[in-house]
Amino acid sequence: MKLQGPTFCLREWRLTDEAALIKYANNANVSRYLADQFPHPYTQTDAQNWLNFITGVSPVTNFAIDVNGECVGGIGVEFRNGERRKTAHIGYWLAEPFWGKQMMPAATRLMVNYIFDNFDIVRLETGVYHPNTASMRVLEKAGFVKEGIGKKAIFKNGEFYDEHVFALVR
Template structure:
C-alpha cells in the first residue's frame, strides 16, 4: 500500500466529506474540524488548503484516494523556528501504519525544506493512538497540561509532543 502526500484538489471533495464526517475523528480534533462535516465545509477547506501563500497542507493519498490530511504550520515572531503538526486519517485506514508513514514524510519535508528546528503536535490525553504514532516518529512528550481542552462538555488533558532537528534521524 503506497502512502503519498500531495496537494488537495477539488476532485477530492466527495472522499473528504465521506471520510471526515465521522465523530470518532472529530472528537480528537479542534472545533475547526466540525462534525457533521458537510460539502460546504469541505469546499471551504480545499479552497484554504490550495490558496495563495506558503501552504503545507497535504492530502494523504492511498491507492489514488484521499483518505486523510496532514499539515505543518510554521509559527511566526519569536516562535519562528517552530512548526505545529496536525493530521487526521479516515477510520477505515486506522491501524495500517499509514499515518505513521505520513508523519515521517512531513517531518522529512519540514527539516529538509523549511528553516524549522522543532516540530510539535498537541494530541488529546485520551488519544493514545495519536501519541503512539508520534513516538514511533521520534517525538517525545515535553508537557502535559491538565484539563485545558474543552471538547463538547468534557475537559481533557492537552499533551505536547515535539521532535527537534538535532534529534531527527532520517535513516530510522
C-alpha cells in the same frame, strides 16, 4: 508536489477531493480529538471551504493522504510567528478504515523530513488529547518526545481533556 510513502502518497489537495473528504471526514470518531475548526458533522460546504482555501497555496505545507487515487486523510503544519518563528505545529487526521495500518507514523515521518529539509524550522510540536493513545503512539514512532501534560488544557464537547505535548527538535 508529491511525497511517496510505502502504501500511500502525500500530495497537494485538489478540488476533486470533495466527495472523499465528506465521506471520510464526516465521522465523529475522526473529529473527536481534533480542534474545533475540524467540524462535525462535516458538510459539503465545509469541504468546499477547505478545498477553496488550501488548493494553490504556496509553499505547500498541507497535504492530502492519498491511497490509490483517493484522499483518506490529511497532514499539515502551521508556522508560528514572532519569537516562535523557528517552530511549527503539526496536525493530522486519517479515515477510520485506515487506522491501525501504520500509515500515520510513515506519513508523519515523511512530513517531518519535508519540513526540516525545506523550511527554516528547528522544532515541530503538537498536542494530543487524553485518551487518544493511538495518536501518541504515532508521534512516538515518528520520533517525537512527550514533553509534558497540560491538565485540563482542552475543553471540547462539554468535557475537559488533558493535553499531552509532543515535540521533535532537530
